Amino acid sequence: MFAALMALIINGEQIDDEIIEAEFRHIKSHFERTLQVACCERDPEFRTMAKDNVASRVLLNQESRRRHPEVSEEEITARLNKLIDEAGGETQFYVNIGMPMKDASLVRENVAGGVRLDKTLQEIYAPEPEPTEAELRACYEANLKHYMTDEEIRASHITKGLQGATSRQEIYMAMRDIRSQLLAGADFAKLAEEHRNDEQQQIDLGWFKRGEFMEEFETIAFSMGEGEISPVFTTQLGFHVCTLTGRRPSVARPFDEVKEDVRNRFIEEYRDKKFNAFLEELKAKAKIEDTDPEGENCQH
Template sequence: MALIINGEQIDDENIEAEFRHIKGHYERTLQVACCERDPEFRGIAKDNLISRALLGQESRRRHPEVSEAEVTARLQKLIEEAGGEDQFYMNIGMPVKNEALIRDNVAGGVRLDKTLQEIYAPEPEPTEADLRACYEANLKHYMTDEEIQASHITKSLSGASSRQEIYHTMRDVRQQLLAGADFNKLAEEHRTAEQQQIDLGWFKRGEFMEEFETIAFSMGEGEISPVFTTQLGFHVCTVTGRRPSVARPFEEVKADVKNRFIEEYRDKKFNAFLEELKATAKIEDTDPEGTNCGH
């Protein structure tokens, strides 16, 4: 048994499941698969389980009994949010309905909600000065998206004898553009269909193909791109306008700022409360190092 928190044992399989969940998250986020950080991931997993156990214990101490009506109300809300009972059970990974077990788990959620409400109370009512300070401190979250306007010349592989032929054509087009040829005139001459857009208008990241955006957003206004490819064919593009990212006005985002202020307050209260629980808890870790690899 690797973890014992105030006498409550955490099974090895629970630690392993949490570890794999943490490791999987980082591998998806960072797009890496490596064992080097396994001790770190295992430490995070154990800390998560310790925190949950302590919160559960404190919630049961404060609220040993919760009413059936409260449990039913919370369960119904969870089912509605999941889009129905079948989807709810699928989401929690329970192939066979076990209402007693579910209600017991939901009761734990009710206790925790009550405990958190007590921890957070009374929540502050921020002043205008508080909100403006929060706005300034978190300005990066209230920026508009950078936008560019671009035009492009595209040739697909349809009807071409080879990729090399298209590449040489587009390279020649680029050389003409670099020598001062009119972009729109050349685009008209080389577009493969009448409905093919030359001016793409204004757009933000995430609205076009990633390969195209990577090139376009890295360019200065008036610059001619190198010849590059996407799934649509070969391209040359130019940026004709740029709107930089700027801060949205305070009044426009005031409601969001207030939500952030309250969330930051809750986070501080929650973390302080959790540290208090850890400071007085008896935590035994019989396998502090864990294994070096999660394979």
């Protein structure tokens, strides 16, 4: 069941109900995908968010048209070619924008809107500041979590595949016996050598961070403490028992190493503040009429 149609009139421009409805669905699905509460009771909140998002875009487009009513064909072509290159070709570009059939005139009209918006944003951001060393260091300290190294661990493992075994149960029981010996104090390296399938099979996996090994293995290994013996577990390679032999915690990267990243963040934060202030100014001056302010019906 769909909600009652919603309508906005922004500075005299009536917004198609489906635009708001599509934004509503996008917001709701985002909350569902990220496993956040997205039940029917939150629909009025999502509708308010949808209307605000749409209103913001419309106001920006209106202001961009007011400031830059005309854009040259050369500017449109340059931006369009850049978008096509970034997409990896014209075919993929049309797939990305969700247009099943090529409509050059409609695409160029939309791209023209992008050109106008870019020009408008350049105007509201200018002049961009050149941060001092002190400002950059303050930004670095305030955003330290973004400049941390990846946690690393070192692990060793004993593994057995299914080759030559009569059943998975046979391998599992053998690995469980190995684990029992380890828990009783047996030397891990010595036991691993005894049960190594061949000389090429690694026992000591060295230092690694998340994303370098199979997820099933990393989930176990990163959850362990140094010296701990894991349960018997499986991956696509077979059955494993592992132990953690070292851990390097995540630490802050030196300021000089990330200085350029910090500068980019400083500029982005400056732009965000300018953009939000500009948008609030547009909203304050705008005439926004909501012909469906309640929106109480739930959508399933």
